[in-house]
Amino acid sequence: MIPHSSIFTLWLLLSLPNSGCARVFNLFGLNVGDAGPTHSLDHSADLSDHLGKLFDSGEGCDLLLLVSSEPAEEGADVTVCAHRAILSQFPRFNASQTSTSISVDVGRSCQQHFIPFIRYIYTRKVDVTSSSVQCFHSMASAFEVKQLIEDTGRLFHKILAEDASFHSQLSLFEYAVETGDPLLQNDCLQYLAWNFQNLTASLAWPNVSAEVLRALLSRSDLVLPDEYALLQSVEGWITQRAKMISLESQVELLSHVRFPMISPEKLYELENSSALYNTHKNMYRDNMLKAFKFNVLLLNKLVPNPRFDKQSIDYQPRIYMVEPWGADIDPSKPAPAPYIPQHYTSYNRRHQYNGYHRLEQPTVTPRYTPLTESFRTPVHNSLIFKDKTVAWEANVLKKQEECLSTGVRCDSLPLLKLSSPHQSSYDYVRFGNRLVQMCQGKYVSMVHDFVNDVVELAADGTQAAAYPCPEDKYTYRLVVRPEFSWSSRL
Structure with missing residues (x-):
């Protein structure tokens, strides 16, 4: 046993900075009283398995x-x-x-x-x-x-986006309602609205509840061929569930169809083509009359009639993909090569220096042209604009030089611009255009609004998607949406 006096002496020697023992410890790089550097030993990765x-x-x-x-x-x-x-x-x-x-x-x-x-x-x-x-x-x-x-x-x-049968989407919506989750409810309805055409072709379509269908029909972001296709789908749903839904509920659902957005040719055929026309003759006739008047009169002529509310969503388009309202575009395609003039002989100058001649050519600035797609649409689906069209030009801008050549200020790149030099020429019409982003042509993963005629694209030429796509393989469709303007002239 070491006496207490010896322990005290050893402690005293170690504590003195000039003592022999302290110098011995310092030779080995050890600082007495200091724990030294910390070494982390982390085996938490194994904890989960254990x-x-x-x-x-x-x-x-x-x-x-x-x-x-x-x-x-x-x-x-x-x-x-x-x-x-x-x-x-x-x-x-x-x-x-x-x-x-x-x-x-x-x-x-x-x-x-x-x-x-x-x-x-x-x-x-x-x-x-x-x-x-x-x-x-x-x-x-x-x-x-x-x-x-x-x-x-x-x-x-x-x-x-993974369930092509739509059973998961409908089940999730019911779950969101039960749990009172409005964000999840909107997410489900948004996916169903953007992919309405796929929903109506699925085995789950007959099982869609009246509440879900009513919520979808009230939205303007339904992506579908046209309003007539929507009417056919609603009629088919009602016909399959005729014994389970009252006549009053049928009329209420059909009233959400925007008859003024149906072409006059299709309206004219409804009496013979509709499966429910004879059952709800008064409802069809009232809405068809409203639609015919809309097609031949400007809204300022309809306003004095209390039955016509110019703010009604019946006069607002949805997102119609069918021609002539839509055109495909591929932002991943390369832009045309820059144009560089090849001949400047008329501008060459010869200068003589000590008997030698030097040939000078002026600096050449390449002309950059963005990827461009052009197409035409009617000014509006109303008959009064039947013979008037608008020329549209879509530009995919990937370089600042392309922005300069098209007169666009590009704070970020790439951009997709959709514009027409004549779109402001029609006082009664404004355009709320959309870019529909599809996953490999299978389902709609995102719908983008054009803000000041442009949509920001991601750096790889694609765009962020609300509903992701495997391997980010997207296709794009431009959709023109003309609406009557609520200006003071109306």
Whole structure:
């Protein structure tokens, strides 16, 4: 045993900066009393796997989760043995020290996902599909597992585009209504509106609820061939569900069709082509008369009639893809090569220096021309503009030199510009044009508004999408949307 006096002496020697012992420690680069540099030892990457094995084995579990759902089904209940210390991170489990078991109510369709959900709490890992994302979001919300709520919420946009059957989109909308989530409701309706044509061709179309259809028909961002195609789809839906929907509800749904946006030729044929004309003759006749008047009179002639509200959405177009209102464009195509004049002989100058001649040529500035697509549309779908057209030019601007050549100020590149030198020549019409971005021609992933005639494109020539596309393979369609202007002249 070392005497206390010797320990004190050793401490004193070490504490003196000029002592022999201190010099010996310093020879090895050690500063007595200093812990030295910190070395981080991080093995947390293995923690998830270890906790996953702990959950799978059930070793040491001390809390029984009794999972049930309504309606009850014999033999369908699930029992999970978990660890109180793990679940206590989330108070909504009520994993108190005195309880040995807790009851958990989970919807029947989500029971199969409950065990992977509890395993996620251990490992922070889980595989989610389009059919299971709603269940994981629901269970995460019920137990306030915040990270899983956020991650599954971000997945909704991607998963909405993955299900071509539209069952997931409709199910998610019902879920958003049940949980009172207005953002998710709008996301679902927006996808259904942008892909309305695909929805009407899917097996899920007959099962769309009247509430969903009514919400869609009230929107101006429906992407479809034309308004007549919408009328046919609504009539088909009503015909398939005729025994389940009252005549009053049928009329109410049909009244959301914008008859003034249907061409006069199609209106004229409705009496014979419509499957529901004879059933709702008065409604059809009233709307057809309204549409015919709209086609032959400017709105200022209709305003004195109290039945015509110039602010009504009946006079506003949706996003019609059919010709002549739409034209395809490919922003990824290369622009024409810069034009460089080849002959400047008339401008060459010879200068004599000490008997030698030197040939000089002026500086040549290349002329840059952007990728350009041109097409024409009617001024408006109304008959009074039947013989008048507007020439449109779409420019894909990728260089500042191309912006200068077209007279556009480009704060960012690339840009897509859609303009007409004559679009301001019609006092009664303004244009709310759109760029429809499609994923490989399969579904609409984004609809862009033209602001001051331009849309900003991403650096790779594509554009950010609300509903992502695999490998970012997009196609684009320009859509011209003429509307009657509510200027003082009307």
